Amino acid sequence: MFEPLFGTKSLLFGNKTDGRTRRHVYDQAFSFNNIKSYYPIFQDVSDELAKEWSSLVKEEHIPLSIHMLAYALKVALITMFGDTFSDDKDILEFQRCYNVIWFEMERRLTENVPKEGSPRAKAFDEELRKTQSLIAKVVKQRRDNPPIQGKELYIDFVIKLSGDDDELIISDAITFAVGGFHTTGNVLTWGFYFLATNPEVQEKAFQEIIKELRNQEVDHTNVDSLPYMRQIMEEILRCAVIAPYAARFQDFDSELGGHKIPKNTPVVHALGVSLKNEKYWPLPNKFDPDRFSPENIKNRPPLSFQPFGFAGKRVCPGYRFAYAEATVCLVTLLRKFKIRLVDDGQVVNPVYGLVTHPDKEIWVKIEKRECV
Numbered sequence: 001m002f003e004p005l006f007g008t009k010s011l012l013f014g015n016k017t018d019g020r021t022r023r024h025v026y027d028q029a030f031s032f033n034n035i036k037s038y039y040p041i042f043q044d045v046s047d048e049l050a051k052e053w054s055s056l057v058k059e060e061h062i063p064l065s066i067h068m069l070a071y072a073l074k075v076a077l078i079t080m081f082g083d084t085f086s087d088d089k090d091i092l093e094f095q096r097c098y099n100v101i102w103f104e105m106e107r108r109l110t111e112n113v114p115k116e117g118s119p120r121a122k123a124f125d126e127e128l129r130k131t132q133s134l135i136a137k138v139v140k141q142r143r144d145n146p147p148i149q150g151k152e153l154y155i156d157f158v159i160k161l162s163g164d165d166d167e168l169i170i171s172d173a174i175t176f177a178v179g180g181f182h183t184t185g186n187v188l189t190w191g192f193y194f195l196a197t198n199p200e201v202q203e204k205a206f207q208e209i210i211k212e213l214r215n216q217e218v219d220h221t222n223v224d225s226l227p228y229m230r231q232i233m234e235e236i237l238r239c240a241v242i243a244p245y246a247a248r249f250q251d252f253d254s255e256l257g258g259h260k261i262p263k264n265t266p267v268v269h270a271l272g273v274s275l276k277n278e279k280y281w282p283l284p285n286k287f288d289p290d291r292f293s294p295e296n297i298k299n300r301p302p303l304s305f306q307p308f309g310f311a312g313k314r315v316c317p318g319y320r321f322a323y324a325e326a327t328v329c330l331v332t333l334l335r336k337f338k339i340r341l342v343d344d345g346q347v348v349n350p351v352y353g354l355v356t357h358p359d360k361e362i363w364v365k366i367e368k369r370e371c372v
């Protein structure tokens, strides 16, 4: 189903030595060491958003998911592809094309695949072509101005590994851009929604930030001093079920609950089912970061919480990136603003697509905090 978007050469379809080699090389871009160097970018883009929120008139209404997806897209494009995306014009163009493409992909989950040449298929193809040419521009620029050693971004690792196979390079660039932005944009949307509807959790997070960081920015050197913030992140991932499932062709014979699963069976890993399993998560729809306190973690098997996938070497390559990016945005905005829903009674339901998003825009308003 994803093939038209990512292309047949995408890492998603790469197996055995090819898949392993690519993962090995690409994972370097998201290693603990590389993530350190992304913090200043996360901070700059978060500050830009905080500045915009500061300039709003009192009680102005903010469309949360528009703001969070825009933040996540800008961060993903700059960290993975570099300066070519320092111009907001290209980011907006990417976003415009992407909206058409993603809407069509989600539609194919529940409706038919459009006929070739139909208006739906044409719109999809056209916007995909434009997205590919934006990435091709990046690839040319990185080839013309190769980075110095130690300063390589994700796209440089892809170019280095795949030489002049532009089809593969563009496929993997789109795979990571999509994987990296839509997920974290929704983590932040759900995150601020849960915090707006749980003011006591929001206040506790704020107290931790000012006690531990005072007026310092958050980065790799001090992020571990915010254990409650980490608990909040984990509970957002669990409660919102950001990625409800993973899928693959099982490449070995196995048995589960007495059922034999022959090699090559298509298997869906129902990640969302385990994240809401009442045996481990009583009142599973309640947002409660204390579920991840050190005492409570001890009482659960590790596989009960795997929002980034169960499967060893194919687990999500961007999990460190996602934690770091979302934490910087949460810390930056929470220390400056109290966030509330515009309509306290607004009920927001999840739509479980490829990524779980709210069924409607969430409108929030903010109150500036004093002197932080």
Ligand code: HEM
Residues within 6 Å of the ligand: 011, 012, 023, 030, 175, 176, 179, 180, 181, 183, 184, 187, 237, 242, 243, 245, 246, 247, 271, 307, 308, 309, 310, 311, 313, 314, 315, 316, 317, 318, 319, 321, 322
């Ligand atoms: C909170 C945010 C995220 C969640 C919940 C999430 C979740 C997942 C899950 C469940 C999988 C499937 C694992 C499997 O097949 O077993 C996956 C794969 C993947 N994710 Fe993420 N992800 C997130 C963020 C990111 C980020 C930030 C990036 C890129 C920087 C990314 C890139 C990818 C890619 C490329 C794959 C496919 C890996 C492969 O096939 O080897 N994801 N993700």
